[in-house]
Amino acid sequence: MKVFFELGWFFKERKKQYLVGISLLIMVAMLQLVPPKIIGVVVDEIGGGSLTVGSLVKWLSLLAASAILMYVIRYYWRIMIFGSSMTLAKRLRAKLFHHFTSMAPSFYQKRRIGDLMAHATNDVSAVQQTAGNGVLTLVDSITTGGFVILAMAITIDWKLTLIALIPMPFMALSTNYYGKLLHARFHHAQAAFSDLNDKTQESITGIKVMKTFGQDKEDIADFKRLSDEVVAKNTRVAKVDSLFDPTISLVVGISFFLTIIFGAKFVVAGDMTLGDLVSFTSYLGLLVWPMLAFGLLFNIMERGSASYDRIQNLLAEKMDVEDKEDALSIRPQGDIEFNIxxxxxxxxxxxxxxxxxxxLKRGETLGVVGKTGAGKTAILKLLMREFDGYDGEIRYGDHVIGDYQAIKLREAIGYVPQEHFLFSASLYQNIAFTNPDVGEDEVTNAARIAQIHDDILRFTEGYNTVVGERGVSLSGGQKQRISIARALLMKPELLILDDSLSAVDAKTEEAILESLKEARTDATTIITSHRLSALVHAHLIIVLHEGAVVEKGTHDELMALKGRYFEMYQLQQLEQQVEEGVSQHE
Structure with missing residues (x-):
């Protein structure tokens, strides 16, 4: 029952719908008592020879009226209860999606996409079942079962009722034990489904890499292993689940057995009429559903409880970066002072x-150089406030970056990452993603600055060309330049190019940098690059090694030092000369 208390916040919100739905369920439970009683009366009238056409029509009309009324009521209680459960599913999905979009990138380093998808689908569905079928089975098992038992005891015979209920404690103990087993096993089954979901998402995303390296068979074997594991763990759930119906059927069978033996004895002794015994057995038949519902309730509750626990644990994860109560709701601008x-x-x-x-003065360009793992990405992540836990201070304009609302800080930063993500949409929509309301002229202007406009015009559909998911139909250089155009449409105060010119040739790189210089005269730019030719015109270059700045200055100043930067630049120039020589020879 724990899960019903945990969902109490929702039941309070939808109390009107649930109260109406439960009231209608109770009415149905009461109306179900009518047919068995009528059948018993008719049997007694037949046995006594007092049944007439008029009385038969009367009883049949009463049966038809109760059936029609139950039909209408059942329609409306489904709208009230199942409609509310769908609202809960919608609310939980919205909460999860908001939570996913609010979390910092570090959250996604710890969590797998497939697992998050499983929370938003399977787990939400299990909780929805609890708020729908769970409420139904709880109310129906109690009301129908209670009314039937009262009808048997009050209107027929209380002694026979007690006899028929003798096997019930066995059912209660058994279903309680099954429920505990079900909770633990369903937890494992949901976790296995998350693993399979993640594997499917990863395989489809990386299908090109897999086929390139000929790993199809290995991947299929891995998928089969995870799929078998899902089947095995769900089979363990099913084995427990399958015990409910046989147990309940056994209990009901024993109750019928006792009823027939002792009921026949009471009829022979004259303590009951034959019609009463028929009515009693009919009522006992009505008890089958409450008993089955009782077993089903354990199943639904344990599944819902396990899934709701998983959802709550996920939602309980706090954001690494949170705004102050009085955080500034303005876009930062000005100089950047980085002191870590x-x-x-x-x-x-x-x-x-x-x-x-x-x-870094406003309008200047900073170049960041260093080997992989030297700390380039760490600087960028701190500037974008993806992490707060550091010793030092970062100021943007007149305030430290923690004084700004995180969303306002990031609105001021146009970030072009190393790994580019394009949506399965048109090229125009991909570029205009950061600012959907801009006009066509601004989109094409951003594409020209990023040196992708001419490439786009060569496509059959031009800007209306639909790219595959993640831009699979484009080259690496084209994806980089579309990402740059997309960032430019934000009109960012700070543009960050995180090694995002690596897939373009030197001539295109130079053209892009020159265009950026002309278009962003008063805006700040940070470029991290392994290709030092991209940083030659930067106002300041810092060279990182093992997280520390080992050299700092302009290109000319660093060349004069003849240190790390000098060695790297000379080596790259030599490599370029060799490549040019090979090309001419060919």
Whole structure:
């Protein structure tokens, strides 16, 4: 019953619908008592020879009226109760989706997409069943069962009623034990489904890589293993689930057996009429559903409880970054002062940044250089306030970044990541994603700055060309340039290019940087790149090594130092000369 108390907040919200639905269920339970009683009366009239055509029509009319009334009432209670359960499912999905979109990227490093999808589908469905079929079976088993037992005891014979109920404690003990087993096993079954869901999503997303490396058979075998595991764990659930009906049927069978033996004895002794015994057995037949509903209730409750626990545990995860109560609702602008003494990613032991300080004037360009793992991404994540736990201070304009609302800070930053995500929509819609209300001229202008406009015009449908999911039909360089155009439409105060020119050739890279310089005269830009030619014209370049700044200055100043930057630049120039020589030779 715990899950019903946990859902109390929803039942209070929908109390009118549930009260009406439950009232209608009670009416149905009372109306169900009419047919068995009428049957008993008719049997007695037949036995006594007093049945007439008029009385038969009267009783049949009463039966028909009760049947029609039950038909109408059942229609409306379904709307009230099942309609409310669908509203709960809608609310939970909305909560989960809002939670997913509010969480920082670190949340998705710990959680698998397939698992999150399982929470929003299977788990929500199980909770919906609890608020719908669960309420139905709870009310119906209690009211129908209670009214039937009272009718048997009061209108027929209380002694025979007690005899018929002797096997009931066995059923209660058995179903309680089955329910505990079901709760534990369903938890494991839902977890297995999450694993399979995640595997399916991952396989479909990475289908091109899989086929390229010829790993189809291995992936299918892995999918089959997980699928078998889902079947095995759900079979364990089904084995417990399948015990309810036989147990209840056995209990009902024993009750009928006792009723026939002792009822026949009471009829022979004259304590009951034959019609009473017929009515009693009919009432006992009505008890079959409440008993089955009682067993089904355990099943629904345990499934719903396990799923609601999973949903609540997920929703209980707090955001890594939360706004202050008086956070500023303005987009930041101005100089950026980055002063971090130390920052360590959650779960890591080694600091990702240590003693990193720089000042970037508004309208200037910062270049960030370093090997993989040197700390470039950490700087960007802190600037975008994906993490708050660090020793130091980051100021944007007149305030530290924690003073701004997170959404306003991110609205001021146009971020082009290393891994580009394009939607299965038209090129126009992908570019206009950050600002859907802009005009066509602004979209094409952003595409020109990103040097993708001419490429788009070469497509058959131009800007209306629909790209595959995640942009599978485009080259890496085209996806990078569409992502840059998309970021530009935000009109960001700060544009961050996180190694997002790596897939374009040197000539296109130079054209993009020149266009950005002309279009963003008063806006700030940060570029991280392994290709140093992208940073030559930056106002400031910092060289990172193991999370610390080892060199800082302009391109000319760093070349004069003849340190790490100098060595990297010379090496890249040599590689470029070799590549050009090979190309000319070919």
């Amino acid at each position: 003494n130390s920052f360590t990613f959650p779960g890591d032991e080694t600091p990702a940044l240590k003693d990193v300080q720089f000042t």
